[in-house]
Amino acid sequence: MRTPRSGLTLLAAFAFSVFLPGPVSAAPEGTMTWGVHVTLASRWLDPAETEALVTPFLVLYALHDAVVKPMTGVVTGPSLAESWTVSRDGLVYEFVLRKHARFHNGDAVTADDVKFSFERYLIYLVSGPVAEELKRTPGFKVASPLPSIGQYWLDFPEQGNPKSPWRDQRVRLAATLAVDRKAVSEAEWLGFARPSGNIVPKALEFALELPPHPYDPARAKTLLAEAGYPGGFDGGDFTPFPPYNSMGEAIANYLRAVGIRTRFRTMERAAFLTAWREKKIPGVIMALVAPSGNAATRLEPFVTRDGFYSYSPSPKPRISTRANRASWTGRSARRCCIRSSDSSTTASPMRP
Secondary structure, eight states, rough: EEEEHHHHHHHHHGOOOOOOOOOOSSSOHHHHHOOOOOOGGGGGGGTTTTTTHHHHHHHHHHBBBBBOOOOOOTTEESSSSEEEOOTTSOOEEEEEEEETBOOOOBOOOOOHHHHHHHHTTTOOOOOHHHHHHHHTTTTOOOOOOOOOEEEEEEEOTTTOOOTTTSSSSHHHHHHHTTTOOHHHHHHHHHTEEEEEEEEOOTTTTTTOOOOOOOOOOHHHHHHHHHTTOOOOEEEEHHHHHHOHHHHHHHHHHHHHTTTTTEEEEEOOOOHHHHHHHHOOSSSEEEEEEEEOOOOHHHHHHHTTTTOTOOOOOSOOOHHHHHHHTTOHHHHHHHHHHHHTTTTSSSEEEEEE
């Protein structure tokens, strides 16, 4: 079986799941009881329909095999494929399937089955040129997922430093007014990313829906002048959440256009997450998080005294108290979100 590299590369992180395209004609013998911690959804049985999240993939891993997949000690190990070769130009991969590989109902696994799976497999969270290429590719449909809880925004870890320009709220507001969210969404997410005024997406319980700031570079420059920076200033490093570097470059260019000059810095994801948690990333961070929960659990890591990513040396004690209490009471969660909305370290939120 010869498969173009362009398609294979996109799916490498998720491997290939081979699933039965027709009805099961015979059940396997015996019974296996499998306990899980959540209620199962039927869409989790099909790699082309499920969300690309950890919990559904527990189901996929139990029910489906792959041509190649990460194994103990190797990044890409043989599974349904016993071997494979790559052409000299890197454009063609050829897999040799294991003999006697079969579906749950006893049918033999063939190259046609792998091709069928490959062509309708789910691809998740693609952006930029890859998304544009997919949009032009026959047989692929690019669509927005269910209401997203993922959120990008700008974090200013030095705003707690009295000597930093980021301490001035006018400077932070200038930064958010400098970014054309709609243009970034069109360029990076085919217009599917929905601008927001809050790092707590409306899909989460007790979220306070706030309108995004408009794109207004003229007002951004005025605010910088009022803050004492008529010629702009050195904003330090600009570090995007990896691997969304092209999106980060676009936003850094918007900041530069109004006078906020930064040094673009890229990091490998593991190093980034470690440095972020250890509060070793200065300047501007293009952040991304997508944990579930409610407004309080989304805000807690960033605005409370002991939050993992809270850089401010003296966050308001009442915010910490209310956020902790809000983990248990919905009423308090709503108050926490409302009271802390103006104290957050954010600007320019955008949901993918």
